[in-house]
Amino acid sequence: MAANTSACPALMKATSNGVFQGDNPIDFALPLAILQIVIVVILTRLLAYLLRPLRQPRVIAEVIGGIMLGPSLIGRSKIFLDAVFPKKSLTVLETLANLGLLFFLFLAGLEIDTKSLRNTGKKALGIALAGISLPFALGIGSSFVLRATISKGVDSVAFLIFMGVALSITAFPVLARILAELKLLTTEIGRLAMSAAAVNDVAAWILLALAIALSGSGTSPLVSLWVFLAGCAFVVVAACVIPPVFRWIARRCHEGEPIEETYICATLAVVLVCGFVTDAIGIHSMFGAFVVGVLIPKEGPFAGALIEKVEDLVSGLFLPLYFVASGLKTNVATIQGAQSWGLLVLVTFTACFGKIVGTLGVSLAFKIPMREAVALGFLMNTKGLVELIVLNIGKDRKVLNDQTFAIMVLMALFTTFMTTPIVMAVYKPARRSKKEGEEYKHRTVERDNTNTQLRILTCFHGAGSIPSMINLLEASRGIEKGEGLCVYALHLRELSERSSAILMVHKVRKNGMPFWNRSNNSNAEDQVVVVAFQAFQQLSRVNVRPMTAISSMSDIHEDICDTAARKRASIVILPFHKHQQLDGTLETTRGDYRWVNRRVLVEAPCSVGIFVDRGLGGSSQVSAQDVSYSVVALFFGGRDDREALAYGLRVAEHPGISLTVIRFVTARESVGEITRVDVDGGESSNVKSDEEVMFEIRKKSSVDESVKFVEKRVENAGVDVRSAIEEMRRSNLFLVGRMPGGEIALAVRESSECAELGPVGSLLISGESPTRASVLVIQQYNGAGTAPDLASAGSELDSD
Numbered sequence: 001m002a003a004n005t006s007a008c009p010a011l012m013k014a015t016s017n018g019v020f021q022g023d024n025p026i027d028f029a030l031p032l033a034i035l036q037i038v039i040v041v042i043l044t045r046l047l048a049y050l051l052r053p054l055r056q057p058r059v060i061a062e063v064i065g066g067i068m069l070g071p072s073l074i075g076r077s078k079i080f081l082d083a084v085f086p087k088k089s090l091t092v093l094e095t096l097a098n099l100g101l102l103f104f105l106f107l108a109g110l111e112i113d114t115k116s117l118r119n120t121g122k123k124a125l126g127i128a129l130a131g132i133s134l135p136f137a138l139g140i141g142s143s144f145v146l147r148a149t150i151s152k153g154v155d156s157v158a159f160l161i162f163m164g165v166a167l168s169i170t171a172f173p174v175l176a177r178i179l180a181e182l183k184l185l186t187t188e189i190g191r192l193a194m195s196a197a198a199v200n201d202v203a204a205w206i207l208l209a210l211a212i213a214l215s216g217s218g219t220s221p222l223v224s225l226w227v228f229l230a231g232c233a234f235v236v237v238a239a240c241v242i243p244p245v246f247r248w249i250a251r252r253c254h255e256g257e258p259i260e261e262t263y264i265c266a267t268l269a270v271v272l273v274c275g276f277v278t279d280a281i282g283i284h285s286m287f288g289a290f291v292v293g294v295l296i297p298k299e300g301p302f303a304g305a306l307i308e309k310v311e312d313l314v315s316g317l318f319l320p321l322y323f324v325a326s327g328l329k330t331n332v333a334t335i336q337g338a339q340s341w342g343l344l345v346l347v348t349f350t351a352c353f354g355k356i357v358g359t360l361g362v363s364l365a366f367k368i369p370m371r372e373a374v375a376l377g378f379l380m381n382t383k384g385l386v387e388l389i390v391l392n393i394g395k396d397r398k399v400l401n402d403q404t405f406a407i408m409v410l411m412a413l414f415t416t417f418m419t420t421p422i423v424m425a426v427y428k429p430a431r432r433s434k435k436e437g438e439e440y441k442h443r444t445v446e447r448d449n450t451n452t453q454l455r456i457l458t459c460f461h462g463a464g465s466i467p468s469m470i471n472l473l474e475a476s477r478g479i480e481k482g483e484g485l486c487v488y489a490l491h492l493r494e495l496s497e498r499s500s501a502i503l504m505v506h507k508v509r510k511n512g513m514p515f516w517n518r519s520n521n522s523n524a525e526d527q528v529v530v531v532a533f534q535a536f537q538q539l540s541r542v543n544v545r546p547m548t549a550i551s552s553m554s555d556i557h558e559d560i561c562d563t564a565a566r567k568r569a570s571i572v573i574l575p576f577h578k579h580q581q582l583d584g585t586l587e588t589t590r591g592d593y594r595w596v597n598r599r600v601l602v603e604a605p606c607s608v609g610i611f612v613d614r615g616l617g618g619s620s621q622v623s624a625q626d627v628s629y630s631v632v633a634l635f636f637g638g639r640d641d642r643e644a645l646a647y648g649l650r651v652a653e654h655p656g657i658s659l660t661v662i663r664f665v666t667a668r669e670s671v672g673e674i675t676r677v678d679v680d681g682g683e684s685s686n687v688k689s690d691e692e693v694m695f696e697i698r699k700k701s702s703v704d705e706s707v708k709f710v711e712k713r714v715e716n717a718g719v720d721v722r723s724a725i726e727e728m729r730r731s732n733l734f735l736v737g738r739m740p741g742g743e744i745a746l747a748v749r750e751s752s753e754c755a756e757l758g759p760v761g762s763l764l765i766s767g768e769s770p771t772r773a774s775v776l777v778i779q780q781y782n783g784a785g786t787a788p789d790l791a792s793a794g795s796e797l798d799s800d
Contacts (some may be wrong), residue, residue: 066327100318109293171384
């Protein structure tokens with residue numbers, strides 16, 4: 001008995017008594033697990049940050065981090081391995097990792113929309129089948145080579161299927177984020193890849209269940225058959241029971257109301273029970289969790305609430321442990337000699353060849369252009385977490401030995417890593433035809449023929465800013481003359497590493513196509529947006545084209561600029577990054593929005609306006625007949641002021657709006673003269689243009705009662721400009737240029753606090769401003785060199 005006891009590893013107690021009582025915390029299970037989680041999270045997040053410039057998905061950083069902590073690199077130190085990842089702690093580590101994996105696969109099931117699967121078109125279905133069958137066949141072929149060299153003696157049937165599954169997988173969540181990074185989500189290739197990957201994902205799980213059933217340790221083939229049949233029976237029973245129960249729960253959950261804790265806890269318990277059942281069957285606990293996620297109806301707020309409750313803890317803390325558990329089994333050093341490295345090249349080539357050639361052949365058969373077909377092939381070659389799951393199960397069940405396991409992990413890492421750069425090189429949707437670029441003539445509001453159509457791209461982050469933005473658009477439509485107004489409403493939504501971001505992806509429609517959808521699939525915010533713009537379109541008879549941009553905050557400005565170019569917008573209107581509070585002060589919502597605004601000002605292919613909303617028209621949408629606004633345009637000189645004035649003249653055409661143009665001149669100037677100080681690097685030829693504009697305004701004000709012209713002589717810029725603003729403090733909207741010209745503007749500019757609003761805009765929103773009116777700050781498109789002050793500043797933003 002004593003001999004047997006000494007042979008067993010010492011059991012770890014849960015918690016220590018503390019260092020002051022002589023205990024070493026890392027000799028106890030809980031403190032050691034905490035240390036392991038902290039090390040893993042810090043390392044993987046650091047790697048993700050370093051790989052961000054290469055646009056690599058976070059799963060790459062997590063796989064590399066796991067390998068680094070294993071015996072391939074840091075774990076080569078026996079001191080480190082015995083201290084941080086001792087063998088006696090691996091049971092706790094793998095239990096936590098598999099618990100995280102179980103709930104992550106539940107979230108992955110929630111990402112798959114079964115209705116979309118049923119509606120998969122012939123193209124996507126053909127691509128999916130080709131992307132599974134050819135790699136699967138090549139995987140079986142390569143398995144014979146591996147069994148003859150480094151995998152002798154393994155179970156032949158199970159090894160064949162595991163290799164086939166490993167080579168035929170496409171990682172749906174990873175692919176979605178790669179498509180978002182490359183701005184391909186809303187393209188034809190993006191929709192095809194997403195649909196095909198979803199079908200591939202489901203097929204991979206079915207094949208994996210078969211592989212697990214065949215890899216059991218039972219000697220009788222009947223055991224594997226019973227396992228497979230029991231798994232099929234579980235799916236059938238779950239498909240009959242789970243959807244009706246959760247539809248009943250979904251009907252009791254209403255938009256805008258908190259979800260009862262009982263429903264959340266009951267769902268998580270169902271996930272655990274199903275995981276227990278499938279584990280008892282002999283498949284894997286994660287399979288039951290995945291099936292529950294797939295079968296839960298996606299209608300209503302319940303599915304989204306589930307994800308919000310679970311995803312951060314699971315994805316942020318527990319799931320990285322799975323990559324470490326995998327990395328501890330991966331020893332790159334086992335790949336030695338020409339034969340092993342040759343097998344790595346063979347497996348990688350086979351995986352890439354099967355996916356790319358299979359997808360390419362079917363794509364060309366469906367008459368997809370060669371460039372798109374090649375890009376689609378590389379996209380479908382994306383691997384991810386599911387690949388690691390397959391390999392780890394194979395390793396645990398002795399189907400894959402250490403060398404084969406290391407080769408397969410490196411193959412998955414390489415194929416995923418190469419996807420982004422290769423697709424970027426092969427397929428760039430930003431490449432537009434020269435003809436399309438030549439048609440883009442009206443990049444500004446100021447133009448000779450005011451009867452041409454004015455195209456506005458207005459952006460918004462959420463439903464809260466919709467009423468004021470629509471009231472501004474209503475004011476902008478003027479009278480129905482010429483070709484009128486066309487509005488593109490772009491909903492900016494952040495794509496993160498969270499599972500809820502994939503649910504957003506399912507709702508994306510092609511840019512420029514209406515996404516009117518008042519079904520239960522839409523959340524409360526989407527329905528508010530849809531109803532508001534639908535009402536505006538019907539009542540104002542304005543052509544409104546809603547769109548959605550889903551991207552990371554670091555490059556969503558590219559979506560805005562690309563959409564403006566493709567829709568040939570004359571002006572992009574962005575919401576200011578601060579919102580008015582009840583006491584009238586402006587408070588920052590997210591500093592990221594300020595960075596986005598600055599980048600759009602620098603890179604936009606047309607004029608840009610930043611709208612500081614202070615309740616234009618109140619908190620609700622104002623109908624056309626009830627519009628009664630007083631608008632003020634402050635004119636100092638320069639192209640930006642002329643653009644703001646051109647927009648003001650358009651606004652003044654609305655029967656319910658009066659426009660007051662205030663022109664500021666220095667005391668030594670005579671009437672009709674403008675002395676412009678060129679602080680923007682522009683040319684003095686703008687002087688004549690300013691004079692012509694003022695002549696037209698005087699002429700218009702003499703015949704049009706809705707336009708009033710006032711000239712203010714300025715001796716002290718700071719005092720006199722503020723005085724003019726105070727006189728018009730009861731106005732509803734101020735229109736100003738971002739970088740006005742002239743000596744007066746130069747004097748005011750010295751106190752500018754917000755570069756993207758310019759000196760006058762900053763003055764109007766400052767705490768010392770006498771007015772609480774909304775402000776629209778406009779920058780005129782000037783080709784190369786637009787917003788040089790912001791371009792030189794880069795992304796250095798103030799702390800506010």
